[in-house]
Amino acid sequence: MSQLTYEHVTMQFQDVTALENVSFTLESGHIYGLLGRNGAGKSTLLSLSAGWRRQTSGRVLLDGEPVWENAAALRRIVCTSDGNLFPSMTVEKGMRWYARYRPDFSMDEALDMAGRFELPLRSKIQSLSTGYGTIFKMIVALASNAPFTFLDEPILGLDANHRDLFYRLVVEHFAHNPRCIVISTHLIEECAALLDHVVVLHRGRLLLDEDTEQTLSRGYSVTGPAAAVAAYAAGRSVYGEQNLGGMTTAYLEGRPEGPAPSNLEFGRLDLQQLFIQLTNDSERRGNTK
Numbered sequence: 001m002s003q004l005t006y007e008h009v010t011m012q013f014q015d016v017t018a019l020e021n022v023s024f025t026l027e028s029g030h031i032y033g034l035l036g037r038n039g040a041g042k043s044t045l046l047s048l049s050a051g052w053r054r055q056t057s058g059r060v061l062l063d064g065e066p067v068w069e070n071a072a073a074l075r076r077i078v079c080t081s082d083g084n085l086f087p088s089m090t091v092e093k094g095m096r097w098y099a100r101y102r103p104d105f106s107m108d109e110a111l112d113m114a115g116r117f118e119l120p121l122r123s124k125i126q127s128l129s130t131g132y133g134t135i136f137k138m139i140v141a142l143a144s145n146a147p148f149t150f151l152d153e154p155i156l157g158l159d160a161n162h163r164d165l166f167y168r169l170v171v172e173h174f175a176h177n178p179r180c181i182v183i184s185t186h187l188i189e190e191c192a193a194l195l196d197h198v199v200v201l202h203r204g205r206l207l208l209d210e211d212t213e214q215t216l217s218r219g220y221s222v223t224g225p226a227a228a229v230a231a232y233a234a235g236r237s238v239y240g241e242q243n244l245g246g247m248t249t250a251y252l253e254g255r256p257e258g259p260a261p262s263n264l265e266f267g268r269l270d271l272q273q274l275f276i277q278l279t280n281d282s283e284r285r286g287n288t289k
Contacts (some may be wrong), residue, residue, distance in 0.1 A: 001027055001028055001029065002027070002028045002062070002063055002076075002147050002148070002180070003025050003026065003027050003028075003061075003062075003063060004025070004026040004027075004049065004060070004061070004062050004067075004077070004148050004180065005024075005025045005026075005059075005060070005061045005062075005064075006022055006023055006024055006025070006045075006048075006058070006059075006060055007023055007058050007059040007060075007061065008021050008022070008023050008057065008058040008059070009021070009022045009023070009045075009048065009055050009057075009058035009059070009060060010022070010055060010056050010057045010058055011041075011044050011048065011053070011055050011056050012056045017204055018041050018044040018204055019041045019044055019045060019048075019055070019201075019204045019205075020204045020205050021058070021205070022041070022045070022058070022201070022204075022205065022206050023058075023206065024199060024206060024209045026148065026180050026182065027180060028147055028148075028178070028179050028180045029178045029179075029180070030180055030181075030196055030197050031170070031174060031181045031182075031183065031194050031195055031196055031197070032180070032181070032182045032183065032195065032196075032197045032198070032199055033182075033183055033184075033185070033188070033191065033192075033194075033195040033197070033198045033199070033212070033271075034046075034150075034182050034183065034184040034185075034199050034201070035184075035185070035188060035198060035199065035200045035201070035275055036200060036201035036202060036207075036279075037202065037279055039203070040201040040202055040203065040204070041201045041203075041204040041205075042152075042184050042201055043152070043184075044204075045201065046079050046081065046150055046152055046184060047081075048060050048067075049067065049077060049079065049148070049150060050074070050077055050078075050079040050081070050150065051067050051068055051069070051070070051073075051074045051077070054068045055068075062076060062077065062148070075101075075102065075103060075146075076146055076147045076148060077146055077147075077148045077150070078102065078140075078141050078144045078146035078148070078149050078150065079141070079150040079152060080134075080137040080138055080140075080141045080150065080151050080152045080153075080154060081137070081152050086098070086125060087124070087125045087126035088124060088125070088126060089124065089125055090121065090122050090123060090124055090125070091114065091119060091120065091121045091122070091123055091124075091125060091128070091136060092111075092114075092121040092122070094125050094136070094140075095107065095110045095111075095114075095139075095140060095143075098140050098144075102144040102145075102146065104144065104145040104146065105140075105143055105144050105145065106143050106145060107143070109142070109143040109145075109173075110139050110140065110143035113139045113142065113143065113169060114139060116165060116169075117132075117135050117139070117162060117165065119132055119135055119136060119139070120132075129157065130156060130157035131156075131157035131158050131159065131162065132157075133157070134153070134154065134155070134156045134157050134158060135158070135162065135166075137154075138151060138154045138166065142169065142170075142173050145177055145179070146179070147179045147180060148179065148180045148182070149179060149180065149181045149182070150182045150184065151170075151181065151182065151183045151184065152184045153184060153185055153186070154166060154183060154185065155185065155187060155190070155191075163190065167190075167191065167193075167194060170183075170194060171194065183195070188271055188272040188275055189270070189271070189272040192212075192270075192271040192272065195212050195271075196211065196212050196213075197209075197210070197211050197212060198210065198211075198212055198215055198271070200275065200278065200279070202278075202279050207278060207279070208278065212271070215271065215274065216268055216269045216271060216274070217255075217269075218253060218254075218269060218274065219239055219251055219252050219253045219254060219255075219269040219274065220251075220252055220254075220255065220256050220266055220267065220268065220269055221249050221250065221251050221252070221266065221267040221268060221269060221270060222249070222250050222252060222256075222260070222264050222265070222266060222267075223247065223248070223249040223250075223264065223265045223267060224247065224248070224261075224263050224264035224265060225246055225247065225248070225263060226243065226246055226247065226248040228261070228263045228264055229241075229248040229249070229250050229264065230248070232250075232261065232264060233250045233252060236252050236253070236254070237252065237253035237254065238250055238251065238252055238253075239251040239252065239253060239269070239273055239274055239276075239277035240273045240276060240277050242273075249267075251269055251270055251273045251274065251277070
């Protein structure tokens with residue numbers, strides 16, 4: 001099983017520490033969610049993973065070999081941010097040139113995905129809209145079939161139909177080639193169903209690294225009339241809540257005790273609400289894992 005390992009990785013830019021002593025491992029056969037607020041260090045981590053920058057200290061290793069200045073390792077890692085290498089070319093020509101740098105790139109898959117998205121093959125890459133620029137980068141990343149595929153904000157500028165198609169394509173490609181796919185996104189609620197493992201960065205440090213099911217087992221939701229939910233939640237630890245009209249959904253820590261009262265409904269914890277609460281709690285405590 002291939003592994004991409006981060007060992008005590010620190011990255012500094014003059015007086016700014018973008019990552020601090022970050023250690024965790026990505027493995028093939030999983031779809032990871034790389035989550036974090038703005039400035040958490042996600043983009044820096046991606047740049048180190050793709051070999052665009054070298055960490056200040058620590059190590060980034062692919063199956064025990066350093067990634068930095070290692071051409072053999074970097075051919076096995078792809079990140080959507082490098083999908084604009086040929087901006088003056090047309091979409092189709094850019095794909096064909098891109099394929100030269102990726103030994104497992106499938107032009108058939110790329111053209112099929114372009115057709116499904118109605119991506120104009122004769123348009124220049126630099127003239128694409130934000131949404132179609134995102135689609136182009138996503139297509140070349142998935143079609144590369146790299147063992148480690150990083151999708152950085154892969155639904156930026158996409159409408160609802162294209163976002164739905166993107167999620168279906170990820171599932172299809174993972175089923176066909178169960179490699180390591182890492183989705184870095186702010187839209188947690190939409191992609192939560194895809195993720196079997198979550199990694200949360202906060203202020204440059206590792207806050208969470210665990211299976212999604214383990215994360216969601218931290219609590220549960222309670223939905224019902226606002227007054228009834230408030231009465232039930234009294235004295236319990238509340239992650240957060242959502243209100244719509246006279247109905248409320250509260251997200252609680254722990255497990256429900258006994259059956260739900262007749263006017264309330266128990267449900268699963270919401271990953272996005274948990275993420276918000278964990279990062280807010282970390283802000284209040286002033287520390288991270």
